[in-house]
Amino acid sequence: MKKLLALAVALILLGPSAALIGVGVLMNPAATAACLPGSLIVGEVPDSLTATTRVGEMVTLNKTQLTHAATIITVGARTAGVGRPGVVIALMAALTESTLRMLANTSAYPESANYPNDGDGGDHDSLGLFQMRPASGWGTVAELMDPTYQARAFYGGQTGPNYPSPRGLLDIPGWQQLDPGAAAQAVEVSAYPDRYQNYQPVAEAILAALTRPVTSGGGGGDSAPVVPETTRLVFPLPEGSWVRTSPFGWRDDPITGERAFHAGSDFAAVDGTPIYAIADGAVVFAGPSGGYGNLIVIEHTVAGQRVASYYGHMWDTGIYVSAGETVTAGQHIGDVGSNGKSTGPHLHLEIHPGGYGADPVDADAWLTDHGAEGITPSDAAPAACTAGGA
Structure with missing residues (x-):
């Protein structure tokens, strides 16, 4: 833990603003594909x-x-x-x-x-x-x-x-x-x-x-993936491997110095730390996306509601799923990196109730409120040593 605290002090980490979603994700051809192969959702069984x-x-x-x-x-x-x-x-x-x-x-x-x-x-x-x-x-x-x-x-x-x-x-x-x-x-x-x-x-x-293909949910339209209710919710990093560096909300951008909205929650971790899917779901995007570096977007069904989770800043070799795949809660989907608009290895996590392209909420608070494994209410505040971070 001392190494992680030192890492948090030494690094200024950030994730992209919400404005990057439209430019970086929705303009990517993979995000708007009409039909994506690779689902584990069983359709009609043939004779x-x-x-x-x-x-x-x-x-x-x-x-x-x-x-x-x-x-x-x-x-x-x-x-x-x-x-x-x-x-x-x-x-x-x-x-x-x-x-x-x-x-x-x-x-x-x-x-x-x-x-x-x-x-x-x-x-x-x-x-x-x-x-x-x-x-x-x-x-x-x-x-x-x-x-x-x-x-x-x-x-x-x-x-x-x-x-x-x-x-x-x-x-x-x-x-x-x-x-x-x-x-x-x-x-x-x-x-x-x-x-x-x-x-x-x-x-x-x-x-x-x-199995039948999963259709893209880009922009929150009617072509959303058909995803069963998740069986569990988990925190996306291994216990004891991370510290908070920048919470959700308005902040001074560490690179530009301008006031900007931070759409996610940043968690400092050693380069290569495994990233887990927070819930069962369907991958609707996986690849390069502007300031996110490499981005994975997964759509889930949680308490009957469509929810998308975004995972940013993985290296090119640190992304292990493809659009159209079905994943399970806790599945190793990528590794922590520092690609894109980032000055140190960390996970930038976003939660979007309503699905892909909908407005984000505080990922930290959402995971805590929904009882995700590996996070407790006492975890909800950023570590004091990261004050003024990213």
Whole structure:
């Protein structure tokens, strides 16, 4: 913390004024695209789908199998930190283990036939979509015959039903850097570790077929993204990694010296500190934007209201999402930088109730009022050492 306080004293940080929104964001072609691919919002499930594996085999899936895939996608979209890469890995695993069938196992567990199933499997004492074993601690027979439970267990993490063991995907250190097949194997611990890569093209075809594109909400028009109610709210920086440097409101611009309105809240942090999405949502803009440097804009649904969050000043290499992607609360979307109108590494955060392009409010106060994880009412005031900052 002493290092952070010294950083706050040494740096004069600022974020752009609200006037930059119209110039920097709305004139960017990416912000006004009519249709943006990459959503995790499941649309109508087709009656069948045929796709080709990596080795050239044709696979045809029926509506029941695709409905299980939809469950895996939906659970992944609602699980912080998973994103599209994690969903692809989960689909690869379920395709390999069960061909996306909810399998009973009457030889090991006769009672498994009493639950909805798509047939009887016979792989030792494994059950369900991901062929999980009660004896290994994945859950009871009743739990493992529930597709939603199995998907949650596969993704794992601190909210997973199996935490901390056996490990789900989110419990595998550095899973994002692994080959997708290797990541699936790290969870499944199969005797045949090379099988999963074969189904990656099929998993990607399923995801493309079952999810619908998110439309841009630029300017707050009728083309706003359809985003489910968020499951949680979080502060966008890791606990203990930041200090406040410039609050929302009128101030003397640290560069021009002129009186100007500061539309966001600035948080000093070490260059490269992870930035998290504050809530589940859809990315409607990600890229260069005037004084913001690199900017990410995400639209959310919070307490039934459309809300946009803006994250500014990332370096070119410190932005990890694209327009059209669906993200989850707490997902690592970028890294702290000092690009654009900035004199030191920090996050410039804005909150816009009403959505993309609507008027901003005090981000600090909004997060506190809405009970975001990682922030308390005592955090609401800027640190005394930052007086006159940015």
